[in-house]
Amino acid sequence: xxxxxxxxxxxxxxxxxxxxxxxxxxxxxxxxxxxxxxxxxxxxxxxxxxxxxxxxxxxxxxxxxxxxxxxxxxxxxxxxxxxxxxxxxxxxxxxxxxxxxxxxxxxxxxxxxxxxxxxxxxxxxxxxxxxxxxxxxxxxxxxxxxxxxxxxxxxxxxxxxxxxxxxxxxxxxxxxxxxxxxxxxxxxxxxxxxxxxxxxxxxxxxxxxxxxxxxxxxxxxxxxxxxxxxxxxxxxxxxxxxxxxxxxxxxxxxxxxxxxxxxx
Numbered sequence: 720x721x722x723x724x725x726x727x728x729x730x731x732x733x734x735x736x737x738x739x740x741x742x743x744x745x746x747x748x749x750x751x752x753x754x755x756x757x758x759x760x761x762x763x764x765x766x767x768x769x770x771x772x773x774x775x776x777x778x779x780x781x782x783x784x785x786x787x788x789x790x791x792x793x794x795x796x797x798x799x800x801x802x803x804x805x806x807x808x809x810x811x812x813x814x815x816x817x818x819x820x821x822x823x824x825x826x827x828x829x830x831x832x833x834x835x836x837x838x839x840x841x842x843x844x845x846x847x848x849x850x851x852x853x854x855x856x857x858x859x860x861x862x863x864x865x866x867x868x869x870x871x872x873x874x875x876x877x878x879x880x881x882x883x884x885x886x887x888x889x890x891x892x893x894x895x896x897x898x899x900x901x902x903x904x905x906x907x908x909x910x911x912x913x914x915x916x917x918x919x920x921x922x923x924x925x926x927x928x929x930x931x932x933x934x935x936x937x938x939x940x941x942x943x944x945x946x947x948x949x950x951x952x953x954x955x956x957x958x959x960x961x962x963x964x965x966x967x968x969x970x971x972x973x974x975x976x977x978x979x980x981x982x983x
Contacts (some may be wrong), residue, residue: 741969741977742922745817754787757972758817762786764930765918766809769911772936775802786810801840808836812915820922824882826875832912833905842907854906863944865903874902887924889982890951892917893958897946926982927969929961 738744741757748758767782776798777785784792785806812835822828834851842848847855853871866874878898885891899913914931921928931939935957942954959982966978 738974738977740922740925741928741974742817742820744974744977745922749814749817757968757974759786760968760972761928761930762810762813764932765813765914766806768930768932768936769914770802770806770809771933772931773908773910775806777802777806782806801842804839805836808838808840809911812836812911813918816915816919817922820919824879824916824920826872826879829875829904829912829916832915833908836908836911836915848906853904856906858903858906860900860903863901865901871902871904875904878902887920889921889926889958890955892920892924892926893951893954894946895920897943897954900943901947925979927962927965927979929958929965931957931961932964935960 738747745758745761747753748756753759763779763783763786766786767777767779770777770782776796781792781794781798784790785803789807791803812832815832815835819828830851830853837843837848837850840850843850849855853875854868857867858865878895882891882895885894896913896917899916900909903909905912918928920926938953938957938960942957945951945953962982969975969978
């Protein structure tokens, strides 16, 4: 009964508008304030695990509560104010990484991440602690000696030059992370800034991101030690395990088509 001359309704292809990358999906969910999806999970899981590795006492549930309501709620025991401040700051760091993932990785960018992470903490009120700038005092990590404060700028410039000349494979990103952690350019916050950089570079160069969760944390630490000794397989496998978990999230949130295999 429809006349042949009738104008056909305009239909949008079903696939049109689908995010073409993990970065695009995260940006769309962030800007649309989508709850309970990929961006939401990344914020909570990444922040909780990265902070917990550095001694934060907040639980996963408390981290989720802060992200979703920007309130603390009831805490069963005393928690350092810094844990709460740095959790809120870390959410903003992830937002910064998502929105500026395609920016060049520079010393200025790395210092901006550190400034965002540590602003408003008790460390920011210490005269010798440089928020958003390289360390003034030498430090050590366990038994590992780090780069002297006087040589940090020189070593960071060399690291960035080497990395920017690389092919930006996932192995290159992990290698940058290991070298960054050995330099340990900041007085505190190096681990979290380093893992945020890995997230940024994975998103920029099309690699599946990963979270160093509690069940693979010890392998991550051992992998950092092994890497410089020419044994790279442990850390690669650890990051690969984190990617497998992230891919399960992609599937559950309808992004199966963004899954890549054989990235390492």
